[in-house]
Amino acid sequence: MTELEQKIRAEAARLLSEGLVDVVMAFRKEDAPLRPQPAFFTCVEDLENLIYNGLCANNLANYLTRYPDETRIGMLVRGCENRSVNALVVEKQHSRQNLYLIGVPCTGIIDWRKVVALTGEDILGYEETDSSLHVRTKRQSYQLPRRELLHASCQRCVHPNPLSADIVLGEALPEGDPALIRERVEAFEALTRAERTAYFKQEAERCIRCYACREACPMCYCEECFVDHNSPRWTESGTTPAGTHAWHIIRAFHQTGRCTSCGACERACPMDIQMTYLTDKLGKDMWDSYQFAAGMDAKSQPPFASFTLDDRKHFQAGGMHS
Amino acid sequence: MKYILPKQDLNALLERWSAEYAVLAPQKSGAYAEFLPYTPRSELCLEEPHNTRYPPKALFFPQSEAILQYKRTTGQLESISAVAQKRVIFGIRPCDAKAVSLLDTVFAEGDNQDPFWQARRAETLLIGLGCHAPCATCFCTSAESGPFHTDGLDALLTDLGEIYLVELLSERAASLFDALAPASSILQENAQAVQSAAECALPKAFELDGLKGKLDRVFDQDIWAQLAQSCLGCGICTFLCPTCFCFDLVDEAQRDTRVRNWDTCMFRVYSLEASAHNPRPTRKERTRQRLMHKYSYWWEHADKLGCTGCGRCVRYCPVGLDIRAMIRTAGAYENEVLHAN
Numbered sequence: 001m002t003e004l005e006q007k008i009r010a011e012a013a014r015l016l017s018e019g020l021v022d023v024v025m026a027f028r029k030e031d032a033p034l035r036p037q038p039a040f041f042t043c044v045e046d047l048e049n050l051i052y053n054g055l056c057a058n059n060l061a062n063y064l065t066r067y068p069d070e071t072r073i074g075m076l077v078r079g080c081e082n083r084s085v086n087a088l089v090v091e092k093q094h095s096r097q098n099l100y101l102i103g104v105p106c107t108g109i110i111d112w113r114k115v116v117a118l119t120g121e122d123i124l125g126y127e128e129t130d131s132s133l134h135v136r137t138k139r140q141s142y143q144l145p146r147r148e149l150l151h152a153s154c155q156r157c158v159h160p161n162p163l164s165a166d167i168v169l170g171e172a173l174p175e176g177d178p179a180l181i182r183e184r185v186e187a188f189e190a191l192t193r194a195e196r197t198a199y200f201k202q203e204a205e206r207c208i209r210c211y212a213c214r215e216a217c218p219m220c221y222c223e224e225c226f227v228d229h230n231s232p233r234w235t236e237s238g239t240t241p242a243g244t245h246a247w248h249i250i251r252a253f254h255q256t257g258r259c260t261s262c263g264a265c266e267r268a269c270p271m272d273i274q275m276t277y278l279t280d281k282l283g284k285d286m287w288d289s290y291q292f293a294a295g296m297d298a299k300s301q302p303p304f305a306s307f308t309l310d311d312r313k314h315f316q317a318g319g320m321h322s
Numbered sequence: 323m324k325y326i327l328p329k330q331d332l333n334a335l336l337e338r339w340s341a342e343y344a345v346l347a348p349q350k351s352g353a354y355a356e357f358l359p360y361t362p363r364s365e366l367c368l369e370e371p372h373n374t375r376y377p378p379k380a381l382f383f384p385q386s387e388a389i390l391q392y393k394r395t396t397g398q399l400e401s402i403s404a405v406a407q408k409r410v411i412f413g414i415r416p417c418d419a420k421a422v423s424l425l426d427t428v429f430a431e432g433d434n435q436d437p438f439w440q441a442r443r444a445e446t447l448l449i450g451l452g453c454h455a456p457c458a459t460c461f462c463t464s465a466e467s468g469p470f471h472t473d474g475l476d477a478l479l480t481d482l483g484e485i486y487l488v489e490l491l492s493e494r495a496a497s498l499f500d501a502l503a504p505a506s507s508i509l510q511e512n513a514q515a516v517q518s519a520a521e522c523a524l525p526k527a528f529e530l531d532g533l534k535g536k537l538d539r540v541f542d543q544d545i546w547a548q549l550a551q552s553c554l555g556c557g558i559c560t561f562l563c564p565t566c567f568c569f570d571l572v573d574e575a576q577r578d579t580r581v582r583n584w585d586t587c588m589f590r591v592y593s594l595e596a597s598a599h600n601p602r603p604t605r606k607e608r609t610r611q612r613l614m615h616k617y618s619y620w621w622e623h624a625d626k627l628g629c630t631g632c633g634r635c636v637r638y639c640p641v642g643l644d645i646r647a648m649i650r651t652a653g654a655y656e657n658e659v660l661h662a663n
Contacts, residue, residue: 035642038552121457210557238386268640
């Protein structure tokens with residue numbers, strides 16, 4: 001058990017034993033190699049199964065909307081999870097007073113696919129240090145540099161520290177370089193229209209409509225998603241280009257001013273489809289137009305969700321120039 | 323009969339087949355392998371320890387397929403005929419070939435006669451590649467299959483280093499291999515050793531004996547809610563599953579076409595009724611359905627297990643749910659919890 005795990009368990013145990021929360025959301029030891037699972041602890045005895053390491057890949061804020069507002073939830077939050085929680089609190093999906101956020105500065109999530117690409121899949125065990133991942137397989141051992149194994153979204157992460165946690169365990173990390181996301185978006189913007197279309201098609205058309213991206217996303221909590229609506233139907237439901245294009249475009253647009261760039265969508269995708277180039281583009285537009293970034297606090301409405309009575313009304317007849 | 327296929331002769335053989343058949347073989351597409359048409363420039367992906375990411379059931383039962391055309395204005399119907407080209411699917415893994423034969427019970431037996439499935443099945447030969455180095459996520463030997471099982475296959479290849487040993491399993495595949503030299507008994511023994519070693523390398527994932535009854539008896543218990551707690555409710559496990567076969571019929575009215583799309587019991591809308599009632603309202607019921615279908619109901623409708631242990635659902639579950647552990651937990655629930663109380 002690492003020192004950090006020990007601290008998380010101790011804090012979770014305190015919250016449960018003092019009756020301060022009804023459930024603690026964190027991770028538990030994996031059944032399948034390299035795949036720790038989200039876990040929901042309600043009693044102190046179970047906390048011996050709680051683990052935390054770089055392979056804990058899910059955004060736990062995703063599970064927040066499953067609980068009624070009065071449930072008092074303790075949850076482990078890294079930088080992106082904390083921002084997702086903030087964004088959900090803004091959207092009134094849970095009362096902040098019923099949340100206790102156990103913050104952990106995040107050194108980035110290890111992409112298990114990058115690991116198995118290097119080691120093969122017959123993994124017997126692994127140990128993680130600050131700089132490397134040591135993997136044992138049936139045939140040999142590997143010492144892999146941690147930084148190179150990180151998920152692409154984590155390599156570009158700007159805010160690794162929890163911004164509004166109730167307690168922070170571990171040392172604060174330096175902020176990431178915002179230029180990394182911006183440069184990637186600008187590179188996409190610089191492509192010709194035909195090149196952008198080709199890239200979009202290449203990614204979207206591999207889609208198998210499993211909606212893992214939707215289900216893994218904390219911000220996709222609609223009772224009924226537009227693709228599930230059948231009267232009228234808004235998109236083709238199959239894997240035709242018409243269907244996959246519509247899904248990927250509209251899914252991204254619904255994230256405008258809401259996406260916190262956690263990358264959970266891409267980590268969940270079984271077909272390795274790139275999606276954050278679209279949501280990061282929308283994020284850049286929100287910043288450039290409104291100086292807004294999602295989830296930085298638990299109060300600010302996303303620009304497209306906020307309104308005032310004296311908003312410009314250019315959609316009204318004769319209102320174009322008012 | 324058993325033959326020797328030197329690896330260096332493989333491309334020439336596939337090319338020979340290409341004159342008569344469309345040949346599909348596993349090739350890298352991005353980070354993963356999938357079945358793509360063979361061309362002389364193809365780089366085959368036969369050394370990977372596991373199967374293609376997307377299941378080969380799609381080669382017989384495509385994820386989206388037009389099955390009927392109509393004219394809304396005149397009410398005229400135009401059926402789409404089920405025509406298939408002659409194909410060889412080369413390098414399919416035994417778990418996936420067995421899955422295709424399991425799906426025959428759904429699409430080609432008794433009252434279930436699906437012309438699209440049948441046309442493709444009749445024209446397709448399955449040439450399998452055994453798994454001499456199964457993955458940690460594979461559990462075929464626990465699921466009535468195995469790394470060198472032959473169900474559904476027309477021939478099975480065993481990798482012996484420089485050569486493949488080819489075991490011929492159907493008459494219709496004979497002409498594919500008639501130019502090959504027969505294998506000596508020593509080579510056959512070598513192959514036997516490779517096959518046994520692979521089987522022994524796979525630990526028992528769960529005990530199948532009596533499992534159906536154990537699951538049936540805990541149908542009403544809370545264990546399913548516990549198992550489903552972290553499930554996202556996405557369709558990965560079922561869409562990548564080589565035996566899941568549920569589909570939905572949709573009229574794509576703007577192009578006057580009726581389409582058959584894969585569907586999944588893991589989606590909320592799958593069981594949502596027109597009245598707005600949903601008999602499987604939460605992930606608990608939906609997860610239970612997925613596991614019970616494979617490990618209980620399949621026995622009832624086909625007297626077979628509906629899982630071949632290919633491991634895709636384990637490998638690609640975005641929250642790390644492992645069907646082996648879920649089955650073990652549910653199977654043990656009766657004894658450990660119900661009887662203990």
